[in-house]
Amino acid sequence: MQNVEAINPGYPLFNSDEYQQAFARKHVFEEAPPKEKLEEVFQWTTTEAYKELNFQRQALTINPAKACQPLGAVLCALGFYKTLPYVHGSQGCVAYFRTYFNRHFREPIATVSDSMTEDAAVFGGQKNMFEGLENSLTLYQPEMIAVSTTCMAEVIGDDLNAFINNAKKDGRVPMEFPTPFAHTPSFVGSHTTGWDNMLEGVLRYFTLNKMEGKTVGSNGKLNIVTGFETYLGNLRVIKRMLKEMDVDYTFLSDPEEILDTPTDGEFRMYAGGTRIEEVQDAPNAIDTCCCNRGI
Numbered sequence: 076m077q078n079v080e081a082i083n084p085g086y087p088l089f090n091s092d093e094y095q096q097a098f099a100r101k102h103v104f105e106e107a108p109p110k111e112k113l114e115e116v117f118q119w120t121t122t123e124a125y126k127e128l129n130f131q132r133q134a135l136t137i138n139p140a141k142a143c144q145p146l147g148a149v150l151c152a153l154g155f156y157k158t159l160p161y162v163h164g165s166q167g168c169v170a171y172f173r174t175y176f177n178r179h180f181r182e183p184i185a186t187v188s189d190s191m192t193e194d195a196a197v198f199g200g201q202k203n204m205f206e207g208l209e210n211s212l213t214l215y216q217p218e219m220i221a222v223s224t225t226c227m228a229e230v231i232g233d234d235l236n237a238f239i240n241n242a243k244k245d246g247r248v249p250m251e252f253p254t255p256f257a258h259t260p261s262f263v264g265s266h267t268t269g270w271d272n273m274l275e276g277v278l279r280y281f282t283l284n285k286m287e288g289k290t291v292g293s294n295g296k297l298n299i300v301t302g303f304e305t306y307l308g309n310l311r312v313i314k315r316m317l318k319e320m321d322v323d324y325t326f327l328s329d330p331e332e333i334l335d336t337p338t339d340g341e342f343r344m345y346a347g348g349t350r351i352e353e354v355q356d357a358p359n360a361i362d363t364c365c366c367n368r369g370i
């Protein structure tokens with residue numbers, strides 16, 4: 076069908092005799108309606124009668140794309156400076172999150188899992204977390220590890236707060252090392268809930284019981300909660316508009332850089348993102364807006 080001397084792109088190729096004959100055979104095989112019938116139905120969809128029928132609908136089912144909570148939590152965690160997303164639970168789930176983001180952003184996604192298996196499902200995943208946190212810190216040297224969970228850890232009721240504190244007491248990670256966490260069971264909510272839970276986890280970690288000396292409006296900034304936003308261009312447009320309006324801001328999770336690193340052959344495990352000091356300073360902002368919800 077193709078010839079090296081003259082390679083046809085799709086449209087002329089599909090109009091060639093061979094393709095046209097193949098399409099005709101496919102029509103017969105599929106018992107497709109004749110062209111006249113298709114045209115008749117198409118014309119009917121342009122009539123007032125069809126419009127009336129459409130407007131008589133009483134119910135509508137909307138079935139939006141729905142992914143799971145830890146996927147959202149990973150995206151949120153990626154938006155913080157030198158932060159390693161850590162998922163407590165099964166390895167396959169995390170392979171799915173990485174693949175999902177790899178395909179969308181065309182970027183390597185640094186996210187670790189503590190790979191719970193059958194024994195952890197019976198005895199709990201604390202042992203996995205001890206080793207996982209220690210290895211993550213040693214190998215990848217992040218400045219923050221943001222922990223979320225898969226269904227497996229949630230079904231057996233693993234307690235992240237207890238496990239992380241025990242890991243610190245056991246000397247696996249320094250006591251003061253930042254380890255915000257969020258329980259992200261996927262049998263409730265969706266990727267957007269998971270994103271929100273992770274942000275709440277980060278904000279709680281850095282601001283709960285640490286509000287002394289904070290005054291609303293004192294830093295003159297606006298907090299922007301970016302939400303589960305996978306179109307990085309939107310983040311850039313918001314930044315540009317804020318700059319043009321001379322508005323100082325803090326993005327609460329800013330994955331714009333890490334998810335769009337240059338293709339120059341150098342792997343960047345961490346790039347850009349909201350810094351811990353900015354999170355600690357967030358309560359001093361004038362106000363907080365959720366940019367993907369119009370609030």
Ligand code: SF4
Nearest residue numbers: 143145168225226261
């Ligand atoms: S098992 Fe749960 S956490 Fe894992 S991919 Fe499925 S829904 Fe997500």
